[in-house]
Amino acid sequence: MNLFKAIGGGLALGLRSWRIALLLWLMGLLFALPAAVFIEEAVHEFIGSSLAHETLRGPMDLAWLEEFLDQAGGMSSTFEPSRLSPAAVIDNLELWFSGDLFKENSGLAALGILFGLFWTLMSGGVLAQLTGPENHQGLAPFLAASSRYFFRFLRLVLVAGLAYYGIYRFSTWLFPRLEQATRDVTVEGTVLAYNLIAAAIVVLLLILVKVVVDYAKIGTVIEERRSMSIAGWRAVQLVVTHPIRTLSVYFSMGLLGLLLTTVYFFLAPGVAASGLGPMVLALVVGQLYLLLRWMVRISLLGAESIVFQSIHGYRRQGASRL
Amino acid sequence: MGTFDPGALVGMRILRQASTAHRRTALRLAFWMCFAWLWLVPGPVTAQEVATPVEAEAPASPSARNANYTIAVRLDTEAKTLEGRQTVVWRNIQSAATDELWFHLYWNGWRNSRSTWMQEDQIRERSSLDSEQEAEDWGYLEVDSVRWPSTGDIAGAARDLATRFASPDDGNPEDRTVMVVSLPTPVEPGESVTVELAWRAKIPRTFARTGFRGNYFFIAHWFPKLGVFEGGGWNCHQYHSGTEYFSDYGVYDVAITLPSEYVLGATGLLVDSVENEDGSVTLRHFQEDVHSFTWTTSPDYLVLTDRFEHEGLPPVDLRLLIQPEHRSQAARHFHATKAALRYYGTWYGPYPYGHVTVVDPAYGSGAGGMEYPTLFTAGTRLFNPFGGGSPEGVTIHEAGHQFWYALVGNNEFEDAWLDEGLNTYSTTRTYDQAYPPEKPVRRYFTPPGTEGRGFFPLLLEGFGYPGGIFDERLDGYRELATIDRQSTPSYLYYPSAGGALSYSKTALWLATLERYLGWDVLQPAMSKFFHEWQYRHPKPNDFFDTLSDAAGQDLSWFFEQVYHSSEEFDYAVLSVSSEPAAVEGWVTQDGELVLAERSAEDEDEDDTAAGEEDSETLYRSEVVVRRFGGGVFPVEVLMVFEDGEEVRFRWDGRARWKRIVVEQTSKLAHAVVDPDRVLLLDVRPSNNSRVLETPDRGPARKWTARWLVWLQDLLTYFAFFG
Incomplete structure (x- = not known):
């Protein structure tokens, strides 16, 4: 099976799994809403009865925002300009790359870890839907598969977590040394090139672990494995013996995700407009972007499942109809 | 010229130094006067006729020019060092005499971790000491000799002068950023003194915007530099990490020798360029009426x-x-x-x-x-x-x-x-x-x-x-x-x-x-x-x-x-209210005390006023403004009414609070203290206004909706690890 067929098949699975994507998007929204309610209250309270309630309907008054941030604690301190604009998605990409996701704010880190666990729970059901026979599809099998694989995946994720931690530690070791090594370089372009190469290495390592985890999960579901050590080891073997197919699928779908992020960044409504209409439009576009991101994520798993089945000669099945 | 000899160059400068600055000014003025004369005055003129009035009308220099430097310095780009000789002519423009010269040796602030600069830098939690310092990173300025030549107003046999380090600010015995030179004879008011210094310096990896990176050099506050003699003493602080500089004005004549492929930028104008036999070049810059000399070079x-x-x-x-x-x-x-x-x-x-x-x-x-x-x-x-x-x-x-x-x-x-x-x-x-x-x-x-x-x-x-x-x-x-x-x-x-x-x-x-x-x-x-x-x-x-x-x-x-x-400044509108101005209690009517009570009709009128515009209803609007900060500043208080009318009050801002009451036929909409933002020092402008009606949650929802998208997107990145 060539790359394009795998990606095409993955996208087809992703499209057919829109209900799963919708569920994951909805759950993401539900996870985020309590924090948003808290922030909305903090902002509203700080606006109080001042005239800011008029001026802030339009563009953001940075003087007001800076004053708000000066007194803000906890989660409110993340209410920064770039996060209130379409650039928010780039902020998150940077947080992921730097490993600062967990350092940004303890409350958000806890929420994020909870959501990560939720995804671990759901991913069993998602994979079962993507790879299982059609007569096993629907909400009940989905939930059953989710619970069946959760603790196996949890063990896998804990081991993978150590690998991710190691990569981020390596990253914070690597870049300062690169800075030290280039401290006599006077051309920013040269230093940037070195940093991009180093960043590529870090991203590649993160993705390698991620790909192994994905194939270990897929193998667990398709081959109904109980031992995560064996599933993990088999996934490593798979990636090592078929690096082009496994990684190119991931990178292709990753690029699609990046493309989606870029399109959102450029198409998302600006922040200056006032009124209910622009607010709703911005919210809708944002939610649509998030929904599509989940669809890309599911498509990636679908494509990886196809690659797995192809390499191992399993008969391909699965057409999610949750 | 063969190998670089700073001494020879300085010697040459010493001979010319006393009159160079004055002569250059005079020559420049002579040229322009001559030019103007040729245009404005008909008939033949001679050089003598032009030159005479110029000499007579030569203006005084704009600055006191009491700290003049002639410096020859060589840059070693490999060793990252400077080798310099300088002649300093200092004139006492104060009314007291002094028998000392105080010099800043700024680069000794980066000599080691015990200097006042480095200690303070650590307190300021900057990174200098956190990162690993390598041998080449440190810098210093080492004065090898200070000589008293037989020139200037004070004659005497040439000799080496005694020096010591001083720490006038914190008494830090490890700090070597101030050097005191003892003179054999006091310099009286109006007198000049000339000293020659020979020194070596190690260029640091950049501290305080001075130093090197690769083949790039920025050389600032690099030579032994006089403090300022004022009020009967020397104002010559140690080098501190949080502050900058202070020095007298003078004339700088600086010859810098460096590899010929290097591009030089420096204070003043290039007045001379000599290519040396060793492949280096000596570039001489000259500037009058400045208080420092800085240069940078890179190929x-x-x-x-x-x-x-x-x-x-x-x-x-x-x-x-x-x-x-x-x-x-x-x-x-x-x-x-x-x-x-x-x-x-x-x-x-x-x-x-x-x-x-x-x-x-x-x-x-x-x-x-x-x-x-x-x-x-x-x-x-x-x-x-x-x-x-x-x-x-x-x-x-x-x-x-x-x-x-x-x-x-x-x-x-x-x-x-x-x-x-x-x-x-x-x-x-x-x-x-x-x-x-x-x-x-x-x-x-x-x-x-x-x-x-x-x-x-x-x-x-x-x-x-x-x-x-x-x-x-x-x-x-x-x-x-x-x-x-x-x-x-x-x-x-x-x-x-x-x-x-x-x-x-x-x-x-x-x-x-x-x-x-x-x-x-x-x-x-x-x-x-x-x-x-x-x-x-x-x-x-x-x-x-x-x-x-x-x-x-x-x-x-x-x-x-x-x-x-x-003290900080912080004025705020604490409260606003606006109610129909009906009177309750005892009032005097036609010389008699009458009990005024709010009737059911009044209540109905209130309701009418709240729901509809009633131009007959009189409203009593009250604004309380507060001074939260210790700072006092006269401010205006603006009251804006629903019919668009604006009323401004001037408040001297001294009391901790003030109540302003206005009776208008329109209800108050909002009030603002310092509406024109005159007091830009007000640290919390967000509390400067208050509206009467409880505002809706629109703005909070607008911005939170944006933040919500950020958070949801963030959560998907956490899913990456799951």
Whole structure:
């Protein structure tokens, strides 16, 4: 099976799994809403009865925002300009790359870890839907598969977590040394090139672990494995013996995700407009972007499942109809 | 010439030094007078006829020129060292005698970790000591000899002079940044003394914008430099990590020897160039009436030139030394420099030197954003979109220091705010005049674990300062507003408070004065201060007195608060109310006491008034304003009514609170204290207004909806690990 067929098949699975994507998007929204309610209250309270309630309907008054941030604690301190604009998605990409996701704010880190666990729970059901026979599809099998694989995946994720931690530690070791090594370089372009190469290495390592985890999960579901050590080891073997197919699928779908992020960044409504209409439009576009991101994520798993089945000669099945 | 011999060059200079400066001025004037004479006077003239009146009319130098330096220095680019010889001619312009000369040896601040500079830097939690220092990173300035030659007003046999190190500020015996030279004979008022120094210096990896990175060198405050003799003693502070410099004006004649492929930028003008047999080149720069001499060199600099011309101001030749990768930003550097020369020149006084060198420092050199006479460093990045304020802001600021500090030479050790604050205020005004409002910039791709700033910038649209460009300064000030008094000597400021107190606070109180007095009062006052104190050393009271004189009122109440105290200003509208003005209780009617009660009809009227516009109903509107901060400032209180009518009250702002009651036929809509934002020092402008009706949650929801998308997107990244 060539790359394009795998990606095409993955996208087809992703499209057919829109209900799963919708569920994951909805759950993401539900996870985020309590924090948003808290922030909305903090902002509203700080606006109080001042005239800011008029001026802030339009563009953001940075003087007001800076004053708000000066007194803000906890989660409110993340209410920064770039996060209130379409650039928010780039902020998150940077947080992921730097490993600062967990350092940004303890409350958000806890929420994020909870959501990560939720995804671990759901991913069993998602994979079962993507790879299982059609007569096993629907909400009940989905939930059953989710619970069946959760603790196996949890063990896998804990081991993978150590690998991710190691990569981020390596990253914070690597870049300062690169800075030290280039401290006599006077051309920013040269230093940037070195940093991009180093960043590529870090991203590649993160993705390698991620790909192994994905194939270990897929193998667990398709081959109904109980031992995560064996599933993990088999996934490593798979990636090592078929690096082009496994990684190119991931990178292709990753690029699609990046493309989606870029399109959102450029198409998302600006922040200056006032009124209910622009607010709703911005919210809708944002939610649509998030929904599509989940669809890309599911498509990636679908494509990886196809690659797995192809390499191992399993008969391909699965057409999610949750 | 064979191998470099600094002594020979200095010897040559010594012979010419006494009369060089004067002769150059005279020759230059002679040329122009001759030129004018040939045009204006018909008939033949002789050289003798032209020269005679010039000699007679030669003006006095603009500065005292009492600290003059002739220096020969050689740069070893491999060893990162300097070897120098210098002759210093110092004239005592004070009324007291002295038998000492005090020199700054600034580079000894980076000699080791025990210096006062390094100790203070650690307190300020900067990174210098956190990162691993290598042997080549440290710097020093080692004086090998100080000789007393038989020249100057005081004759005597040549001899080596005794030296010692002094630590006048903190008594740190390990600090070697101040050297005291004992003279065999006191220098009486009006007398001059000449000394020769031989020294060696190790160029550090950049500290305080001075040092090297690869083949890039920025050499500032590099030679043994006299302190300032004033008030019967030497003002020669140790080098501190949080403050800058102070020195007298003089004439600098500096010969720099370096590899011929290196491009040199320096204070003054190039007057001589000699190619040496060893492949090096000796470039001699000369500048009168400056208080320092700085240079930079690198083989990579691109040299571009331009010229500033503006009606009513003298032209200025601009020389830009720019990194090749920033070639496309050259025009932006020139434009910003010209903006500074234009607006500062128009507002305060012309830039007199006729030339200025703009330096774009090498990436990562840490040398950006610093001022030196006739030369300054800007600083940009590979990617720097127009509209984000960089490099325009820093270029204007450092070009502006040619006025505030290079020309008006206050003591930066003690009163850093006097140049930094005036200049920050002027920078902000200039930027506002020359450029569209600045947008915030978020830089991405900051390598983890480093202190660098991201490589890729992004302008954020839809964010700004509708209250005016000075609001940008408020955030930096607010956090440290009460931490120290501005009158504390700058080198004793609470660590890291210098930015807030010297830069932001001064800019904010000057902008407040501008709005309080008017630009038509403040601008002439600052211009007067500039003209009276250029080439001299003003003290804070000199500035305050000038402003009070110009304003025609005693402003000491203001300066007492912003300069001598650390109180913050914070006025707020505490409450607003507006009710029908019906009277209850005993009232006098036709000479009799009558009990007035609210009837059911009155209640109905209230309801009517609340629901409909009733022009007959009289409303009693009440506003309570409060002074939360310790600072006192007269403010206006604006009451805006539902029918659009506005009523303003003047409040002296002294009491802790004030109630204002107005009876109008319209209900109050909202009230604002200081509605015109005169008091830009008000640290919490968000509490300056209050509306009567409880506002809806629209704005909070609008911005939270944006934040919600960010959080949801963030959660998907957590799913990456699951």
